[in-house]
Amino acid sequence: MTTTRNRPWLALALLTVLPVLAACSADSTEAPESPDTIESSDEAASPPAAVELPCGAADAAELEAVFGAGLGDGRIGTVNVTENEVTWNADSCTWEAESVEVQLRISDADDFAAGFACLEPLAIGSDLEVVAGLSDQAWWQFSGSSGAEGELRLCTGDTLVEVLIEAESGDSAVLRDQAVELAELVISKL
Structure with missing residues (x-):
């Protein structure tokens, strides 16, 4: 109380x-x-998200700037390649527009059955040219016999990058430069 x-x-x-x-x-x-x-x-503070290659190599605006056409969303896939008894798998992305189709393929050492090999393209029925200053080794092959078809193949470290372009028509130098621009975007994201 x-x-x-x-x-x-x-x-x-x-x-x-x-x-x-x-x-x-x-x-x-x-x-x-x-x-x-x-x-x-x-x-x-999380690190920036990793780019998912191959389709993440370029966004729609970058692709349109390189190829002069909207290529839409890429289709992801895998490709099995055998050349001169060397076999490898590649992750691929294919973009298409009305007059052009672009396929990007990326392979690393684990994708080669017998160990990494940087092969010069076979260039059967096409012109082959060495592309200097892009990577460790790079080649461009072009065929204009039915439409315009070109392939840029390059090796950087133990990664193989291929850019394949099929167009209704086109000049080898123009298509090569477009392939090189796309390859530079890829290399910057490896």
Whole structure:
């Protein structure tokens, strides 16, 4: 039972305890940063998302800038290739417009049955030219016998990149330059 005589002591006790309680609540809302807190805040900032190749090699605007036509969404697939008794698989993406089809193929060392090989294209019935300054090794082959068909093949490290273009018509140099532009986008994302 509280009497009026005890109330001044109670008021004095509350005045003494309130600043302590206020200091405790202020400390609890602002925790000091520990090394763990700093690390976890760095981890919260996620790295940029990886580009999914081959279709992620170029977006629609980049493809239109390179080929002068909207190529739509790419179709992803896989291709099995055998040349000169060397066999490999490639992840592929194919884009199409009314007058042009572009296929991008990418293979790494794991895709080769007997180990990575950077093969010069066979160039049967087409002109073959070395493309300098693009990568470790690069070749362009072109055939204009029925429409215009070209293939850029290049090796960078142990990755093989192929850009195949089929068009109703076209000049070898123009198609080569378009293939090189697409290949440069790929190389920048490997």
